[in-house]
Amino acid sequence: MVSLPREFEIKMKKLLGAEYEEFLDSYDRPRNFGLRVNVDKISTEEFEKKAPFHLTKIPWTENGYYYEEQDMPARHPFYYAGLYYLQEPSAMTPASRLVSQPGDRVLDLCAAPGGKATELGARLHGKGVLVANDISASRAKALLKNVEVFGIRNSFIVNEVPAKLAENFPEFFDKILVDAPCSGEGMFRKDPAVAKVWEGNKPYECAKQQKEIITRAAQMLAPGGDLLYSTCTFSPEENEQVIQFLLDSREDMEIREIKPFEGFAPGCPDVAYEGWDSEESENRKMGSADLKKCVRIWPHKMAGEGHFLALLHKRVPEETAGEQKNDRVVSNKSETTVDEQKNQVQGGISDIKGIGKPETKALTEFFADVSMEMNWKQVEVRKGQVYLVPEALGARKGLVFLRNGLYLGEIRKDRFEPSQSFAMALKKKEYMAVIDLDYSDMRVEKYLRGETLDVDDIVAKNLQAASEADLPKAVRKRLEKGWQLVCVNGYPLGWGKLVNGTLKNKYHAGWRMKY
Numbered sequence: 001m002v003s004l005p006r007e008f009e010i011k012m013k014k015l016l017g018a019e020y021e022e023f024l025d026s027y028d029r030p031r032n033f034g035l036r037v038n039v040d041k042i043s044t045e046e047f048e049k050k051a052p053f054h055l056t057k058i059p060w061t062e063n064g065y066y067y068e069e070q071d072m073p074a075r076h077p078f079y080y081a082g083l084y085y086l087q088e089p090s091a092m093t094p095a096s097r098l099v100s101q102p103g104d105r106v107l108d109l110c111a112a113p114g115g116k117a118t119e120l121g122a123r124l125h126g127k128g129v130l131v132a133n134d135i136s137a138s139r140a141k142a143l144l145k146n147v148e149v150f151g152i153r154n155s156f157i158v159n160e161v162p163a164k165l166a167e168n169f170p171e172f173f174d175k176i177l178v179d180a181p182c183s184g185e186g187m188f189r190k191d192p193a194v195a196k197v198w199e200g201n202k203p204y205e206c207a208k209q210q211k212e213i214i215t216r217a218a219q220m221l222a223p224g225g226d227l228l229y230s231t232c233t234f235s236p237e238e239n240e241q242v243i244q245f246l247l248d249s250r251e252d253m254e255i256r257e258i259k260p261f262e263g264f265a266p267g268c269p270d271v272a273y274e275g276w277d278s279e280e281s282e283n284r285k286m287g288s289a290d291l292k293k294c295v296r297i298w299p300h301k302m303a304g305e306g307h308f309l310a311l312l313h314k315r316v317p318e319e320t321a322g323e324q325k326n327d328r329v330v331s332n333k334s335e336t337t338v339d340e341q342k343n344q345v346q347g348g349i350s351d352i353k354g355i356g357k358p359e360t361k362a363l364t365e366f367f368a369d370v371s372m373e374m375n376w377k378q379v380e381v382r383k384g385q386v387y388l389v390p391e392a393l394g395a396r397k398g399l400v401f402l403r404n405g406l407y408l409g410e411i412r413k414d415r416f417e418p419s420q421s422f423a424m425a426l427k428k429k430e431y432m433a434v435i436d437l438d439y440s441d442m443r444v445e446k447y448l449r450g451e452t453l454d455v456d457d458i459v460a461k462n463l464q465a466a467s468e469a470d471l472p473k474a475v476r477k478r479l480e481k482g483w484q485l486v487c488v489n490g491y492p493l494g495w496g497k498l499v500n501g502t503l504k505n506k507y508h509a510g511w512r513m514k515y
């Protein structure tokens with residue numbers, strides 16, 4: 001059993017009352033392992049058929065599964081193809097209760113390493129924008145990688161303090177997730193090291209930070225928008241008290257019901273102010289009755305480690321006056337409607353500003369083989385590097401960011417070299433020349449380790465299929481030479497270049513399989 005800090009035990013006893021022993025017993029049970037399917041790449045039905053794991057559906061999510069430890073999904077090529085994210089089951093709940101939809105403007109304010117941002121981004125299916133921010137530069141790098149592996153095309157990855165973002169995005173977002181930095185009490189069973197560094201004053205210190213973060217988030221929420229606040233901790237200071245603070249400081253915010261599940265425990269109005277745990281607790285000040293709409297995930301009530309969630313809604317002025325309006329209202333600061341923000345296939349390479357003939361030729365040659373839906377008016381070339389920038393965002397000056405949109409590749413002399421992130425964002429059917437391998441084929445692992453491959457058999461098969469389909473000679477020539485999209489069971493892993501029958505490995509050196 002994990003050794004629990006004494007002060008934590010006393011506090012949990014007060015919070016849980018008669019349930020405390022049951023809570024303690026949960027620490028003797030093993031932790032839960034979960035993975036969440038990337039619905040932008042594969043349906044859950046298809047995943048269940050294809051993945052060789054012992055999967056059990058996580059009942060309160062649409063696309064989460066428990067797996068067994070021996071499955072080792074982190075080593076499987078499907079992981080490298082971005083088909084799923086490994087995530088503790090209760091941590092799947094926040095993004096499952098703030099469902100983003102194509103066209104939404106979504107902000108994940110404390111996003112690294114991307115457990116929730118990848119789900120929010122996948123559900124956009126390339127339409128609208130995901131702004132994923134983290135204050136830590138090193139963690140933001142990990143976030144960028146996870147967003148890229150997931151193939152998310154319309155993200156803006158930022159490394160900023162919330163106050164600076166709030167200056168840039170007043171009332172801009174339809175959906176905001178604040179998965180706040182916290183004392184991590186819900187992680188003690190999964191990671192006993194967290195219990196070792198926990199101290200009694202940590203929840204109070206975290207609460208100060210959380211109040212600042214949620215205040216900034218509320219400033220960035222468009223009227224009619226939803227904000228989901230979550231932590232992986234139990235302490236009322238970091239949960240009910242932060243929500244009550246927001247309600248006390250903003251009249252336009254209200255708590256909404258969260259889609260229920262039988263194991264969810266309600267939030268507690270009687271812990272919403274300091275002093276809830278003092279001896280004279282009969283005289284304690286009560287918080288909003290709506291705090292009962294919040295959810296606490298306890299490890300003794302369901303198969304998850306521990307979380308807290310509050311779903312907040314910003315009323316539009318009419319709603320404040322008592323007139324309910326259900327449709328999502330986009331910020332009055334925005335210049336385009338949601339429909340206009342959706343990416344359409346628009347324009348052509350000639351629409352790219354500031355490029356000359358050699359660049360145009362390089363892009364024209366490469367993109368003749370690509371059929372991905374994209375808006376060329378959103379393509380920018382900076383010092384030879386080519387980006388597909390999210391339309392909904394507009395120009396954002398003075399922000400420290402790691403990536404604006406999808407990095408497509410680089411123009412070198414008169415050639416275009418596609419990027420790893422571009423490969424991950426493509427579907428197999430969107431590129432003409434594909435080397436598709438089964439995950440049991442030894443060459444998949446070799447590819448992921450950066451080795452050159454002999455793929456004569458696959459090229460021969462591709463040529464045979466092209467000949468049967470009576471494809472033009474030029475297409476058949478392309479299948480024998482040049483850039484190939486390397487896939488595992490139909491899902492892209494990266495690029496390779498066919499030269500004289502050998503596939504040169506173009507898999508991102510920093511992403512290679514090492515063990």
Ligand SMILES: C[S@@+](CC[C@H](N)C(=O)[O-])C[C@H]1O[C@@H](n2cnc3c(N)ncnc32)[C@H](O)[C@@H]1O
Pocket residue numbers: 091109110111112113114115116117133134135136139160161162179180181182209213
């Ligand atoms: C609980 S973790 C987020 C986990 C992430 N949502 C996920 O699911 O993978 C909290 C994150 O908040 C970041 N953070 C801490 N203080 C912050 C602040 N003031 N503004 C933005 N992010 C902050 C931390 O670096 C950390 O990555």
